[in-house]
Amino acid sequence: MSPLIKGFGLGLRPEHYLDILNGSKRVEWLEILTDNYLVPGGKPLYYLELIRQEYPLVMHGVAMNLGSVTTLDQSYLKSVKALADHIEPQIISDHLCWTGFDHNYLHDLLPLPYSEESIEHVSCRIRQVQDLLERRIAIENLSAYLEPKSPLSEWEFIVAVAESADCDILLDINNIYVSSRNQNFDPLEYLQSMPVERVRQFHLAGHTDLGQVCIDTHDRPICEAVWALYKDAVSRFGDVPTMIERDDNIPDLDVLLLELDRARSIQKSVLAATTDRNLRFYEDIKEAV
Numbered sequence: 001m002s003p004l005i006k007g008f009g010l011g012l013r014p015e016h017y018l019d020i021l022n023g024s025k026r027v028e029w030l031e032i033l034t035d036n037y038l039v040p041g042g043k044p045l046y047y048l049e050l051i052r053q054e055y056p057l058v059m060h061g062v063a064m065n066l067g068s069v070t071t072l073d074q075s076y077l078k079s080v081k082a083l084a085d086h087i088e089p090q091i092i093s094d095h096l097c098w099t100g101f102d103h104n105y106l107h108d109l110l111p112l113p114y115s116e117e118s119i120e121h122v123s124c125r126i127r128q129v130q131d132l133l134e135r136r137i138a139i140e141n142l143s144a145y146l147e148p149k150s151p152l153s154e155w156e157f158i159v160a161v162a163e164s165a166d167c168d169i170l171l172d173i174n175n176i177y178v179s180s181r182n183q184n185f186d187p188l189e190y191l192q193s194m195p196v197e198r199v200r201q202f203h204l205a206g207h208t209d210l211g212q213v214c215i216d217t218h219d220r221p222i223c224e225a226v227w228a229l230y231k232d233a234v235s236r237f238g239d240v241p242t243m244i245e246r247d248d249n250i251p252d253l254d255v256l257l258l259e260l261d262r263a264r265s266i267q268k269s270v271l272a273a274t275t276d277r278n279l280r281f282y283e284d285i286k287e288a289v
Contacts, residue, residue, distance in 0.1 A: 004090045005029045005056050008260050009243035010253075012057075017047040019253040020055070026257050027055065029090070031243050034061035038079045048087065058091040058201070058243075059084060060170075064129060066139070067098035067112040067122050072129065081133050091201055093138040093170045096122070096158060109142050114150035114157035123164035130167065138168035138200050143207075143216035144179040154179065155193040162198050169194060171240075172203040173230045174222070178214040187229055191236055199237050204230060204263060205245040219248035222259060227266065234270040242267070 007028035012020065020030070030051065037044050051057075063076060084092060097109040112118050130136055141158055152160070162169050171194060180187040206220035222244070234240070242263050244256055 005058065005241045006239070007241065008264055009058070009241065010256055010260065011060075011243060011245045011247070012048075012051065013246070013250055014044070014047075015250050016253045017051070020051055021047075023253065027260065029056040029058065029241070029243075031058045031060050031245075032087075032089075034059045034080060034083065034092075034094075035063050037083055038076075052087050057087055057089045059087075059089040059093070060140075061092075061094040062109065063099060064094040065099045066094060066096060066125050066129070067110075067118070068101060069121075070101050072125060074132075077129060077132050084133060084135065091138055091168075091170075092133065092135055093140055093168075093201065095142060096139040096161060097142055111142055111144055111148065112157075114148060114152040114154060116151075119157065119160045119164055123161050126161070126165035126167050130165070136167055138170040139165075140170040140172055140203070141175050142179075143172075143175040143182075143214075145182050145213065145215075147183045153185070153193075155190045159193060159195060162195070167198075168200040169198045170201045170203060171199050171233065171237075172205070173233055174203065174205040174207055174226050174245075175216060177226050177229050178207050178216050181209075181214045188232060191229075191233055194237075196237055199240055202230070202233060202237075202240050202242040203245055204242060204259075217248065218245050227262070230263065231266050231270055234267050235274065239267060239271060 005028070009029040009031055010027050012030040012032050020027070032048065037048055061080065065073065095109050097111060099109060112122060126137065126139065139158070139162065141154065144154065158169065176187045176190050180190070204222050204226065205216070205218045206222050208215040208217045208220070209223070244259055244263070246256060
């Protein structure tokens, strides 16, 4: 399925409500944190109602608890559906992880074993979520800190889940880089393994590099290595909608817009170079014929 949103977005944060409403259209769309907008009334929903009249939205959550063995929280999912029915997001996403047990939430995104049993379990739950929401969802890759003792690689696991559940993928470029550093794998192999037709969105973010370990903190600018990996991602997947996440040490909106401009520039240059290569290839074929 081709994405409906195009171009470049930001994660909507309360610090930027007024600037988003009063600013220029240098942001094509916005991603909201689903779980911040499920309580009726209040400032978040007031501003969301105004902003959705000006910008396309996507919803990104942290509490579907897709990988848990606890029964899916029907009340939570009905709240997500009610919000989605109201604001009509073009993508709904959550993380390929578990976040708690017996409805006790741990406020963390915890990894799954990369096994056939886990694929069957989590893909079944994703299908249930999609049936309830009456929409496809996208699953996001986590940042990992320990090397798992699993029969499959992380990328093999994600692809198998997406195919079994018939869902989409939100590819977090920063998380791939962080995990590759912590687990010592080649991030390009990860990118090359992802099915182009299922990748609907990119996330970019900053992290904390402590030398022996990288921590996914979303509290600083995007580093050069992640920008380089984003360039590789654009080369493989094309003009996938891209957004920047910033969750702490949140700067003025103009600072994030400059990072977004850099993402635009990278995508434009990569796609132009790809077009030139294709034109030269067809010219060579015509000459050979």
